[in-house]
Amino acid sequence: MHREPVTMANSMRGTSARWAKIRDAQKSRRLPCNLCGQPIDYSLKWPHPQSFSADHIRPYEHNPDLRLDPGNVQSSHLRCNQSKGDNQHYSAGMGSASQVF
Incomplete structure (x- = not known):
């Protein structure tokens, strides 16, 4: 039995269809x-x-x-998502605390 070597191209095969389902499910929630x-x-x-x-x-x-x-997906505006980029600790401009707790 011949197995195709794992490459970036074939490891991502089907990803866009799966992502589209996840994206569309999130969008349908209208959050x-x-x-x-x-x-x-x-x-x-x-x-x-x-x-x-x-x-x-x-x-x-x-x-x-x-x-x-799907548990790693949330609804956002395109601008907010682009501003966040790949920053794991993004805050949407909530500012700093008004006092130290």
């Missing part, structure tokens, strides 16, 4: 942006900055095993 807390206008289409974007909570660049984990 507000989990990064800024504001509502998302789901009628806006990509690449509008306020359109829906499925955000990896723990960026897959640092956590490749979570790339297709």
Whole structure:
């Protein structure tokens, strides 16, 4: 039995279809942006900055095993997701605490 060697190209085969299912399931929940807390206008289409974007909570660049984990996805605005980038400790501008606790 011949096995194809594992390469980046064939290890990602089928990933886009699986990601589309995860993204679409998250979008169907119609939640507000989990990064800024504001509502998302789901009628806006990509690449509008306020359109829906499925955000990896723990960026897959640092956590490749979570790339297709539905539990690692949250709703966000495209702009918020792009601002976050691959930063695992992103805060959507909540500012600093008003006092030390």
